[in-house]
Amino acid sequence: MIGDGLQKAIYAALTAAPALCDGKVFDTVPMDTPAPYIHIGDCQVIDEGNSCADSWECYTDIHVWSEPETGSKLEVMRIGAQIVPRLLAIAAVPGFTIVISTIENVRYLDDPDGVSKHGVITVRHVLDEA
Structure with missing residues (x-):
């Protein structure tokens, strides 16, 4: 697994310099965290292994939250545009080779x-055991 x-x-x-949202990236968002922030x-x-190799297909939802005074979605769109290339550039997961890295939906x-x-x-990552 x-x-x-x-x-x-x-x-x-997401937190590599320069960190997105001033480093406010969480898997559990603390109460009263000021927006904008990112939630993993x-x-x-999904087990995609076969008799030749162990492989997993992983779908991860990344949430961006904003409370703009203007009422516009432009801030979340700008942050989303910065997130996408970082997700696609992930090159290493210890013990695995990344076979596919793609954005499924925004x-x-x-x-x-x-x-x-x-x-x-x-984001969708397909990982083969190294």
């Missing part, structure tokens, strides 16, 4: 609270 290596690699990519959300791991939403803006980026 892949363990926590991929999440650590994602966190490192759900991860789905969505920008108005939150039901009427203030917050929300971006969701779904």
